[in-house]
Amino acid sequence: MLSHGQGFDRPSQPLRAHNAIPRDQVLDAAHDLVIEVGLRGLTMADLARRADVSRATLYRTWPNVNGVVADLFTRDFHRALEGVVRGISGGDARTILVATTVGLVREIRRLPLLRRVIELDPQFLTPYILHRRGSSTREQARILEGLIRDGQNDGSIRAGDTAVLTAAVLLDAWAFVLTAPVFVEEDDLDALDEELTTMLERYLHP
Template structure:
């Protein structure tokens, strides 16, 4: 009886395999958006997510792997929430949609915190390789370019190459735009003009 009462008071222990991964990623996101990646420890995440460190380490070997999982999820969710913005042509619609996506990334609290506190985390993805998020964005932009080429509103050229240039301009605006202007509206207007002119036949 005493042991049953004690178990009730402490709460039933949740099996490690029953813990939702989002619970861990949510905890890591909140910590990283507050104190940065470098100051976040695995112990912090385990404590915030209310899981054991053993459970956390079974899923993620270190903070870097956890940060990669968090950022991939956050920006995949942001990309998934972007809806096509109507324009007079497919080209204009594509440019407006990319601007909308860029504006959302630029103002995302986690990205802003990474830029402010842990910019080195972004270096491999900017200088050496594309991540899963960038590849998904490239796929979406490439599909829009192909549609625009079919209706004649987007200029000729290899769709993947055109998409890469568009994405490079978008990420530049998202990451370095705030250095040159404090006006998000101005940055969005300039990016739209740049993309619309670049894609015009």
């Protein structure tokens, strides 16, 4: 979800010391373990062994397993966003917003990590649904709100409180990510995403 002239740069994580570790090395190991055993079976000791680092080194970067998994979800979101943005050729802000949102819904819903967490450890998602916004959600809101402002400026998106419009779009998007597979079969998800496109177009149209 990129506004006109706004690039998306995946935040770099520079090594801080001679014994610091590449974050992707740990996150790759965490991903494999979650797929294999779920979140409840993931420990810092197991993760250290799989990533071939010491537990002390892990704890210098993450306080616990949940911190690692939160960063893992953030990385997956960044990668999904980069892939979706590369496939968007342009258009006004509303066109870009809708295409990016629907594309992200489709890609995030397919993530093996998310599917495994929903299958084995759905309680991990509860705080982010009911109590607070995680870093990925805050970033999604920031990007969406920028696009909504751009759309209001270029006349492609109706007037209104940008924060409220952003929240409404995000709520729709997350419902289609998390609960769509409950209501329709796998073969019908593309048709459902077309309905999301129509919903967002009509909601945001001036």
